[in-house]
Amino acid sequence: MNPIGELNPTQRILMGPGPSDVHPRVLRAMSAPCIGHLDPEFIGIMNEVQQLLRYVFQTSNKLTIPISATGSAGMEACMVNVLEPGDHVVIGVNGVFGMRMSDIAERCGCDVTKIEVEWGRIIEPEQVQEAVNAKATKLVGVVHAETSTGAHQPLGDISKIARDAGALFMVDTVTSLCGAEVRVDDWDIDLVYSGTQKCMSCPPGLSPISFSDRALETLRGRKSKVQSWYLDMTMVEKYWTDGDRAYHHTAPINMNYAIREALRIVHEEGLESRWARHQKNHEALAAGLSAIGIELSAQEGHRLPMLNAVKIPDGVDDAKVRGALLSEFNIEIGGGLGAGKGKVWRIGLMGESSCSHHVLHLLTALETLLAAEGVSLTKGAGVAAASEIYS
Numbered sequence: 001m002n003p004i005g006e007l008n009p010t011q012r013i014l015m016g017p018g019p020s021d022v023h024p025r026v027l028r029a030m031s032a033p034c035i036g037h038l039d040p041e042f043i044g045i046m047n048e049v050q051q052l053l054r055y056v057f058q059t060s061n062k063l064t065i066p067i068s069a070t071g072s073a074g075m076e077a078c079m080v081n082v083l084e085p086g087d088h089v090v091i092g093v094n095g096v097f098g099m100r101m102s103d104i105a106e107r108c109g110c111d112v113t114k115i116e117v118e119w120g121r122i123i124e125p126e127q128v129q130e131a132v133n134a135k136a137t138k139l140v141g142v143v144h145a146e147t148s149t150g151a152h153q154p155l156g157d158i159s160k161i162a163r164d165a166g167a168l169f170m171v172d173t174v175t176s177l178c179g180a181e182v183r184v185d186d187w188d189i190d191l192v193y194s195g196t197q198k199c200m201s202c203p204p205g206l207s208p209i210s211f212s213d214r215a216l217e218t219l220r221g222r223k224s225k226v227q228s229w230y231l232d233m234t235m236v237e238k239y240w241t242d243g244d245r246a247y248h249h250t251a252p253i254n255m256n257y258a259i260r261e262a263l264r265i266v267h268e269e270g271l272e273s274r275w276a277r278h279q280k281n282h283e284a285l286a287a288g289l290s291a292i293g294i295e296l297s298a299q300e301g302h303r304l305p306m307l308n309a310v311k312i313p314d315g316v317d318d319a320k321v322r323g324a325l326l327s328e329f330n331i332e333i334g335g336g337l338g339a340g341k342g343k344v345w346r347i348g349l350m351g352e353s354s355c356s357h358h359v360l361h362l363l364t365a366l367e368t369l370l371a372a373e374g375v376s377l378t379k380g381a382g383v384a385a386a387s388e389i390y391s
């Protein structure tokens, strides 16, 4: 084998569906010395990470920890711990991540009712009511921020319906956490998971989760063993929260340094200011795009601030434009997933990536590239409209 060159990735501007830009403080924290996973210093760090996670989830749940794997493992952890074969579950499916939830429920041997709505639209409470009326329901699951479509799911009514039906309420906050309001305790969420690489602006690798007391009671009352050894919270919680910290698996030490620093940054900014910043940059981007004839595709009134799905203008070559954004402007945006493939772009304004200079830079780049593709637009109109929002 020939020698392999030194690692030297380009510094990109990450405006896709994740990962988002990572703050240099987080990268520096990751390069701190690796210590043992049972070192008393590391135990202290684990406790601090849990405190910070309770803050961002707005919860006092004891079991609030990062799973040592990406967001999808958090989804799986929430489901395999409370679901048993034959349980009836109701899942809202309005994009890729609702599909993934229902796939996991099926693998758990559950009887799954999928509430399927057109991609880009939200799940309506009446649909959930109808599904839980039909059969006794163990769990209702929805995606708060559907990253594949840009839909922002309201949770209040669905939470109440789940509670009244005696079902656990599970919410995917992978993309919403730290970028839009999430209140686990106030909203009676029983099982919640997130990811590090979206609005937390940390590299991918951990999945924060939180279980309510009701979820823990369900776990303790299981008839069968949890299907997954790695994600079995009866064992994992002993490592994260017990007095004697029994070994379960080796925590990714330096990833925990990273999440600790990323969450410290979130705490310094304050959740409410952070949500407002995401909203402002979304409004500026939407105004700028609209001025050059690009429309958002998610349901009006239910659009995410951190993930802007837009219709690709007619006649424009999807791959060519995204390729040029990357090679000429150093900007990554996302293509469409599933039903949105070739039809939408997904522009992320997540965490560190949610800032005015990224918005203005992307608008300038799009004006240039789309004009070259033959789209009729007034150059400078997008940047002017966005600047208006900022002024």
Ligand SMILES: *Cc1c(COP(=O)(O)O)cnc(C)c1O
Pocket (backbone or CB within 6 Å): 018, 070, 071, 072, 073, 075, 097, 143, 145, 146, 147, 148, 172, 173, 174, 175, 195, 204
């Ligand atoms: C990204 C994402 C996931 C999956 O997270 P991974 O880190 O890719 O495993 C799950 N749900 C939503 C809504 C996401 O955006």
